[in-house]
Amino acid sequence: MNVAICANKFPVASQTFVKRHVKYSFDGKAKLIVYKKSGLIEVDYVSLETKGVLGRGQRKIESVFNFLLDSPRGTLRFLRRRKAKKFLIDNNVECVIFEFGTCAIPLYSLLCELEIPYFVYFRGYDASKSLRDEKIISDYKKVIGNAKAVFSVAQYLLDELSQSGIFNKYSYVLPSGVDTNLFVPTEKKKGKIVFAGRLVEKKQPYLVLRAVHEVIKLYPHVSFFIIGDGPLRGKLISYISSNNLTEKVCMLGELDHVQVRQHLSDADILVQHSVTAESGDSEGAPSIIQEGMSCGCGVVATLHAGIPELISSGVDGLLVPEHDESLLYESIIEFIRKPEYRLKIANSGRLKAISEFDCWELQKQFEDIVRFHLDRG
Incomplete structure (x- = not known):
C-alpha cells in the first residue's frame, strides 16, 4: 500500500511519534509530504515550503495572480497544490495520513479531487489553540467530516472538537506511546529531578523552578535538570543566578532523544506542570x-487536558491542579521524604507504560485501523 504521511515540519527532535510513523509505518515504505523541511530526510518526500519560491520578477506580478485567484496568497497556494499533486500522482499514493489536524486543511480539496482517502491525527494545539479561529473550525468541519477516520492522543481533544461541532463517527484514542524496551529504569540518582519540554508558558518551567528551589532549601542533596529551550530560558537563568543555584540546577538546553532517555532513566522524579496558555494552547x-x-x-x-487519561493520581503518579505551586511543592516533598512510596508509584507507572503505552503495540493498532477503513471502501 502506498501511503504518504504529512507533517507541518520535519524532522523535529521532540516529535518522535512522527519520526516513528515515517520510518516504520506500513513496512517502512511510507512517503512524506512536509510543509517545511528542517533537516535530513531519508525517505522519498516532497517539501511544499513556499519561502523563496517566487523570484523577484514573479513577486512583482504576484498581486495580479492573487487577484485572479481571489486569495491573499493565491500564487503560493497554486504552486504548492501543483507540486503536491505531481508527487501524489507520480508515487501512486493511495492514502494520506495527516499527523496534525492543521496539516490537512491546505490539501483537503486536492485529495477530494484525486479521490485519495485520508486520516487525521490530533495531538494538542491543533484541537485547542486552533479552535479559537473560526476559519479553522469551519475548515475542520469539512476536513474531519470527510476523513476515513480520526485519531487523537486523548479523549479530551476529541471532546474539545465535538464541542465546536466537529465530528467523525470513526474516532479512536491512541497515545503517541513510548519504546518501553529503550526507556527503562537504571540505577537511580538520589534526589535527581528532571523537567523536559519547551520553555514556554504552557509548560510553566518558571513555576516548577520556584517549587524545586523550595524543595532544595529543605533537602540540599536534591539536584534539578532542566531539558529544553525556548523564550523563558533567560528568565530561568536569571533566577538561577540571583538565587545562587548554579550548583544545584543545570540548564541542559535541547537534547536529542537518547540524551533525554539517559536523564530519565536515572532520575527519581519527573515534573511536568502543563497548563492551558492564554492563547488557548494545551497539551494532548x-x-x-x-x-x-x-x-x-x-x-x-x-x-x-489528557494527562489524567495517562495517570491515576496516587496510583501511578501524582496530579496537582494547574498553577498550584504549593501543592506541586508538597507532592515533590512527598516523593523525596518517602522513597518507598515513590518507588511503589514509579513501579506502577512502569507497568502501565508497558501495558498501555508501548509504541510498537500502538503502532500496530494504528495500522490495523487504517487498513480496516481502507478495506471497507
Missing part, C-alpha cells in the same frame, strides 16, 4: 510523561 497526552513512567520515575504532573 504528553510523550514525556509516558517516557518518564516507562523509565520508572515518580511523575508529578497536572490535572490538565
Whole structure:
C-alpha cells in the first residue's frame, strides 16, 4: 500500500511519534509530504515550503495572480497544490495520513479531487489553540467530516472538537506511546529531578523552578535538570543566578532523544506542570510523561487536558491542579521524604507504560485501523 504521511515540519527532535510513523509505518515504505523541511530526510518526500519560491520578477506580478485567484496568497497556494499533486500522482499514493489536524486543511480539496482517502491525527494545539479561529473550525468541519477516520492522543481533544461541532463517527484514542524496551529504569540518582519540554508558558518551567528551589532549601542533596529551550530560558537563568543555584540546577538546553532517555532513566522524579496558555494552547497526552513512567520515575504532573487519561493520581503518579505551586511543592516533598512510596508509584507507572503505552503495540493498532477503513471502501 502506498501511503504518504504529512507533517507541518520535519524532522523535529521532540516529535518522535512522527519520526516513528515515517520510518516504520506500513513496512517502512511510507512517503512524506512536509510543509517545511528542517533537516535530513531519508525517505522519498516532497517539501511544499513556499519561502523563496517566487523570484523577484514573479513577486512583482504576484498581486495580479492573487487577484485572479481571489486569495491573499493565491500564487503560493497554486504552486504548492501543483507540486503536491505531481508527487501524489507520480508515487501512486493511495492514502494520506495527516499527523496534525492543521496539516490537512491546505490539501483537503486536492485529495477530494484525486479521490485519495485520508486520516487525521490530533495531538494538542491543533484541537485547542486552533479552535479559537473560526476559519479553522469551519475548515475542520469539512476536513474531519470527510476523513476515513480520526485519531487523537486523548479523549479530551476529541471532546474539545465535538464541542465546536466537529465530528467523525470513526474516532479512536491512541497515545503517541513510548519504546518501553529503550526507556527503562537504571540505577537511580538520589534526589535527581528532571523537567523536559519547551520553555514556554504552557509548560510553566518558571513555576516548577520556584517549587524545586523550595524543595532544595529543605533537602540540599536534591539536584534539578532542566531539558529544553525556548523564550523563558533567560528568565530561568536569571533566577538561577540571583538565587545562587548554579550548583544545584543545570540548564541542559535541547537534547536529542537518547540524551533525554539517559536523564530519565536515572532520575527519581519527573515534573511536568502543563497548563492551558492564554492563547488557548494545551497539551494532548504528553510523550514525556509516558517516557518518564516507562523509565520508572515518580511523575508529578497536572490535572490538565489528557494527562489524567495517562495517570491515576496516587496510583501511578501524582496530579496537582494547574498553577498550584504549593501543592506541586508538597507532592515533590512527598516523593523525596518517602522513597518507598515513590518507588511503589514509579513501579506502577512502569507497568502501565508497558501495558498501555508501548509504541510498537500502538503502532500496530494504528495500522490495523487504517487498513480496516481502507478495506471497507
